[in-house]
Amino acid sequence: MEERTEIATLGEFGLIDHLTRNFEIQNASTILGVGDDAAVLDHFGKQIVVTTDLLVEGIHFDLMYTPLKHLGYKAVMVNLSDVYAMNASPTQITMSIAISNRFSLEALNEFYEGVYLACEKHGVDLVGGDTSSSNKGFIISVTAIGEVVPEKLVKRSTAQKGDLICVSGDLGGAFLGLTLMEREKKIYLENPQLQPDLENEAYIVGRLLKPEARKEIIAFFDENNILPTSMMDVSDGISSEVLHLCRQSNLGCVIYEDKIPVADDSRKAAFKFGLDPTVCALNGGEDYELIFTLKQEDHDKITLNEEISVIGYMTGIEEGCKLYTKGGNRFDITAQGWNAFAKQG
């Protein structure tokens, strides 16, 4: 009988590892392949970063509560976020879409309005793409290209023991926005007469529907002569991301629960939904903030920036990856989604 291994047994990162492990680099211009936020190519002295994302309706977004303009904007932002996560500046994108005939030209115009707005805001050119049909649903593929001088490129694998772990902005908001939207969708489907109750929830809804790639953090690094020792963007929640930094840098870490930045509006929403704000911040995802490590002696350079929080530090690999809670407990950080994590608490 033919062998059949379910893909779910590997997980996304296991799968990528599995599929790419035997592939040897052939071009001298390929500096960094699979395994970071973006690939790095050296074309004639300066380095080029390339990153790509595929977004599928029903998996990555729900058009029931995602306006098309926001979708176009977000599809660009999530890719620019990966470019900034290499400490690089985005310069071009390509955008391919496949759509079923349920979408009109007016709908597409709306989507592209969001695309163009995102491009304009970040000084990026849309240089190519492809438009085709799909039998069902909306499929979006974006590739972003950026540039960086080789000395400034920041990878995931280069953190050092003792480095501070920092994050930009605040966390958990996008997940709480998603929770709200899913709740309102359910209510609407049960009773279409009821209008959605989004009052006072503008912050978390905005975090979900209109994420902003952190261009100004990269600019701040540049202006203040700061070079993170490692960095990535926060798309799957910081517990997942910090495990990536540790694994790829061959280190452990300590994260302090009370240092994790959560906005007041997110905290209020979490309590309303009966969720732990820390768990939302750790495992929520889609915040598109930056998580990075910094030499301790650079600490003074960031203290005046209110957008940056120090949440912990890197340790030796033998010490594992630990969360110190407000109550004085220590837990292993896992990346299995907040349900699994909540069970440990």
Add this chain to the structure above:
Amino acid sequence: MEERTEIATLGEFGLIDHLTRNFEIQNASTILGVGDDAAVLDHFGKQIVVTTDLLVEGIHFDLMYTPLKHLGYKAVMVNLSDVYAMNASPTQITMSIAISNRFSLEALNEFYEGVYLACEKHGVDLVGGDTSSSNKGFIISVTAIGEVVPEKLVKRSTAQKGDLICVSGDLGGAFLGLTLMEREKKIYLENPQLQPDLENEAYIVGRLLKPEARKEIIAFFDENNILPTSMMDVSDGISSEVLHLCRQSNLGCVIYEDKIPVADDSRKAAFKFGLDPTVCALNGGEDYELIFTLKQEDHDKITLNEEISVIGYMTGIEEGCKLYTKGGNRFDITAQGWNAFAKQG
């Protein structure tokens, strides 16, 4: 009432024009945006070309008769073909896929075997990508990157009046392979006991399932100091492609039916299916050959290459785009698929 324009009223190219017409280039490094086989970026002196394709199961391929290894191979090839069409050399690709749980890890391994084989053959590195779920079907997004010295870049818009129109290889085979496979699929669905009859059809089946991007044609240009005046790859059939070259170069053309290269095996298959081989060659698509224009004085440089056929020449825009048939008739070249075209004959 809300306005609703059906996308079908614009067609793919009309749609891309519509969506991108108001977008101004912001980066000095963007040399060429939407509208050619690939975008061109000038990063520090040498030029980089970028091209992307989105392939959707049920629209672009049918897994009933496309082995996964061939699919992986072809997904790469169609992108490399766009890079060669700029007279550039491919260096890297990214590959993103979304798959439903009906695919096992073994199935994915097969797909990636084809991807790696294509990369190896063309000296290209797989540098990134993304793997995610889909609710239904297999979705593939490939971005290919290549490089070229600025003096050698060949666009679509730079043909001159009097230039020769040339194509590589032979045409119509992939369309005939598709016709065969669709016929066998129908027979199989009606009576699953019947085995497919692909005997003697290896050539056209190969043209469909295992296209080869024309690396050696680009190498031949380089070795023989040939610089086409314009070029693109043949993915939609040469009547569509030649209209692109004419429109973008602001010219007309004459194509001679009896000069269009069709392989003997394709011709036989066409007669068997009751199709006109010329119509298959003109409007078939998926051949992934190169169509290019050449200064007349360069004619001697290509005569010894049996892989290159001269099929016509560029004229002034006022002369339109004409096909001269074997029977001495003259028709306007249209790109509405072979059915529409056949009606004119």
